[in-house]
Amino acid sequence: MTRTHFKKKETRKRRRELFDIVSKHLLGQMELSQNVGACRYRKHKQSGDTIRCAVGAIIPDDMYEFGMEGKNIAVLLSKFPSLRYTWGVNIENELDRDNILWPLKIPTEFNKLTPWWKIGSTVESQLTLQMLMELQECHDYSLCRDWKHNLDRIEEDFLTCYGL
Numbered sequence: 702m703t704r705t706h707f708k709k710k711e712t713r714k715r716r717r718e719l720f721d722i723v724s725k726h727l728l729g730q731m732e733l734s735q736n737v738g739a740c741r742y743r744k745h746k747q748s749g750d751t752i753r754c755a756v757g758a759i760i761p762d763d764m765y766e767f768g769m770e771g772k773n774i775a776v777l778l779s780k781f782p783s784l785r786y787t788w789g790v791n792i793e794n795e796l797d798r799d800n801i802l803w804p805l806k807i808p809t810e811f812n813k814l815t816p817w818w819k820i821g822s823t824v825e826s827q828l829t830l831q832m833l834m835e836l837q838e839c840h841d842y843s844l845c846r847d848w849k850h851n852l853d854r855i856e857e858d859f860l861t862c863y864g865l
Contacts, residue, residue: 716825
Protein backbone atom coordinates (compact mmCIF):
# COMPACT_ATOMS: atom_id res chain seq x y z
CA MET A 702 0.00 0.00 0.00
CA THR A 703 1.33 3.42 -0.91
CA ARG A 704 1.22 5.87 1.96
CA THR A 705 0.87 9.54 1.32
CA HIS A 706 1.64 11.93 4.15
CA PHE A 707 0.29 15.43 4.31
CA LYS A 708 1.75 18.22 6.35
CA LYS A 709 -0.34 19.75 9.10
CA LYS A 710 -0.79 23.04 7.24
CA GLU A 711 -1.79 21.25 4.01
CA THR A 712 -4.27 19.07 5.88
CA ARG A 713 -5.87 22.05 7.63
CA LYS A 714 -6.14 23.94 4.35
CA ARG A 715 -7.72 20.93 2.65
CA ARG A 716 -10.12 20.42 5.59
CA ARG A 717 -11.23 24.05 5.21
CA GLU A 718 -11.72 23.56 1.46
CA LEU A 719 -13.77 20.40 2.04
CA PHE A 720 -15.95 22.19 4.59
CA ASP A 721 -16.54 25.11 2.20
CA ILE A 722 -17.41 22.80 -0.71
CA VAL A 723 -19.88 20.76 1.35
CA SER A 724 -21.43 23.80 3.02
CA LYS A 725 -21.95 25.66 -0.26
CA HIS A 726 -23.29 22.50 -1.89
CA LEU A 727 -25.83 21.65 0.82
CA LEU A 728 -27.09 25.23 1.18
CA GLY A 729 -27.41 25.57 -2.58
CA GLN A 730 -29.16 22.23 -3.06
CA MET A 731 -31.45 22.33 0.00
CA GLU A 732 -32.68 18.82 -0.77
CA LEU A 733 -31.88 15.45 0.76
CA SER A 734 -30.10 12.98 -1.46
CA GLN A 735 -31.95 9.80 -0.65
CA ASN A 736 -33.81 6.98 -2.26
CA VAL A 737 -36.62 5.23 -0.39
CA GLY A 738 -35.44 6.72 2.91
CA ALA A 739 -31.80 5.70 2.50
CA CYS A 740 -29.26 8.45 1.95
CA ARG A 741 -27.30 8.27 -1.28
CA TYR A 742 -23.99 9.82 -2.26
CA ARG A 743 -25.65 10.59 -5.57
CA LYS A 744 -29.21 10.42 -6.74
CA HIS A 745 -30.28 10.97 -10.33
CA LYS A 746 -33.64 12.65 -10.56
CA GLN A 747 -36.15 12.16 -13.37
CA SER A 748 -35.44 15.73 -14.46
CA GLY A 749 -31.88 14.66 -15.26
CA ASP A 750 -30.42 16.56 -12.31
CA THR A 751 -28.09 14.83 -9.88
CA ILE A 752 -28.27 15.60 -6.20
CA ARG A 753 -25.59 14.68 -3.70
CA CYS A 754 -25.26 14.24 0.03
CA ALA A 755 -22.53 15.99 2.05
CA VAL A 756 -19.80 13.45 1.34
CA GLY A 757 -21.11 12.86 -2.18
CA ALA A 758 -20.33 16.50 -2.91
CA ILE A 759 -16.61 15.85 -2.43
CA ILE A 760 -16.38 12.61 -4.41
CA PRO A 761 -15.04 13.67 -7.81
CA ASP A 762 -17.07 12.57 -10.82
CA ASP A 763 -14.18 10.52 -12.21
CA MET A 764 -13.88 8.58 -8.92
CA TYR A 765 -17.55 7.96 -8.26
CA GLU A 766 -18.82 4.41 -8.65
CA PHE A 767 -22.30 3.12 -7.98
CA GLY A 768 -20.67 0.52 -5.71
CA MET A 769 -19.95 3.32 -3.22
CA GLU A 770 -23.63 3.60 -2.35
CA GLY A 771 -24.59 2.15 1.01
CA LYS A 772 -21.05 2.25 2.32
CA ASN A 773 -19.97 4.48 5.18
CA ILE A 774 -16.90 6.69 5.18
CA ALA A 775 -14.72 3.96 6.74
CA VAL A 776 -15.51 1.50 3.99
CA LEU A 777 -15.12 4.16 1.28
CA LEU A 778 -11.59 4.91 2.48
CA SER A 779 -10.80 1.21 2.58
CA LYS A 780 -12.24 0.21 -0.79
CA PHE A 781 -11.48 3.46 -2.64
CA PRO A 782 -8.06 4.55 -1.33
CA SER A 783 -7.75 7.33 -3.92
CA LEU A 784 -10.28 9.24 -1.79
CA ARG A 785 -7.66 9.44 0.97
CA TYR A 786 -5.47 11.59 -1.25
CA THR A 787 -8.41 13.59 -2.58
CA TRP A 788 -9.55 14.40 0.96
CA GLY A 789 -6.03 14.86 2.36
CA VAL A 790 -6.32 12.04 4.88
CA ASN A 791 -3.43 9.92 6.21
CA ILE A 792 -4.60 6.45 7.17
CA GLU A 793 -1.93 3.84 7.80
CA ASN A 794 -4.08 1.20 9.40
CA GLU A 795 -4.03 -2.20 7.69
CA LEU A 796 -7.16 -3.55 9.37
CA ASP A 797 -9.55 -5.49 7.20
CA ARG A 798 -12.47 -3.08 7.03
CA ASP A 799 -14.46 -5.19 4.56
CA ASN A 800 -16.36 -7.05 7.25
CA ILE A 801 -16.80 -4.45 9.96
CA LEU A 802 -19.65 -2.39 11.23
CA TRP A 803 -19.13 1.35 11.67
CA PRO A 804 -17.78 2.55 13.94
CA LEU A 805 -15.34 -0.22 14.72
CA LYS A 806 -14.12 0.11 18.25
CA ILE A 807 -10.81 -1.35 19.33
CA PRO A 808 -9.84 -1.68 23.01
CA THR A 809 -6.68 0.24 23.90
CA GLU A 810 -4.23 -0.31 26.72
CA PHE A 811 -6.30 2.13 28.78
CA ASN A 812 -9.36 -0.09 28.37
CA LYS A 813 -11.07 2.58 26.31
CA LEU A 814 -12.59 2.15 22.91
CA THR A 815 -10.97 3.86 19.94
CA PRO A 816 -12.44 4.12 16.44
CA TRP A 817 -10.26 2.30 13.88
CA TRP A 818 -9.41 5.51 12.03
CA LYS A 819 -7.68 6.95 15.09
CA ILE A 820 -5.12 4.16 15.08
CA GLY A 821 -2.09 4.84 12.89
CA SER A 822 -3.40 8.12 11.51
CA THR A 823 -2.35 11.68 12.20
CA VAL A 824 -4.32 13.93 14.52
CA GLU A 825 -5.07 16.23 11.59
CA SER A 826 -6.48 13.31 9.58
CA GLN A 827 -8.59 12.28 12.55
CA LEU A 828 -10.03 15.78 12.68
CA THR A 829 -10.79 15.74 8.96
CA LEU A 830 -12.60 12.41 9.26
CA GLN A 831 -14.52 13.63 12.31
CA MET A 832 -15.58 16.73 10.40
CA LEU A 833 -16.69 14.67 7.38
CA MET A 834 -18.74 12.42 9.64
CA GLU A 835 -20.39 15.45 11.25
CA LEU A 836 -21.15 16.97 7.85
CA GLN A 837 -22.65 13.68 6.73
CA GLU A 838 -24.79 13.53 9.89
CA CYS A 839 -25.94 17.10 9.20
CA HIS A 840 -27.27 15.91 5.82
CA ASP A 841 -28.60 12.54 6.93
CA TYR A 842 -30.24 13.37 10.25
CA SER A 843 -31.46 16.94 10.16
CA LEU A 844 -34.08 18.85 8.25
CA CYS A 845 -32.88 20.91 5.30
CA ARG A 846 -34.11 24.07 7.00
CA ASP A 847 -31.72 23.33 9.91
CA TRP A 848 -28.64 22.81 7.74
CA LYS A 849 -27.41 26.41 7.97
CA HIS A 850 -27.54 26.36 11.75
CA ASN A 851 -25.86 22.94 11.94
CA LEU A 852 -23.16 23.91 9.45
CA ASP A 853 -22.45 27.09 11.43
CA ARG A 854 -22.10 24.98 14.60
CA ILE A 855 -19.72 22.53 12.91
CA GLU A 856 -17.65 25.39 11.51
CA GLU A 857 -17.50 27.12 14.88
CA ASP A 858 -16.55 23.91 16.69
CA PHE A 859 -13.75 23.11 14.28
CA LEU A 860 -12.57 26.70 13.89
CA THR A 861 -12.50 27.40 17.62
CA CYS A 862 -11.17 24.06 18.81
CA TYR A 863 -9.01 22.82 15.98
CA GLY A 864 -8.25 25.66 13.61
CA LEU A 865 -10.42 24.68 10.68
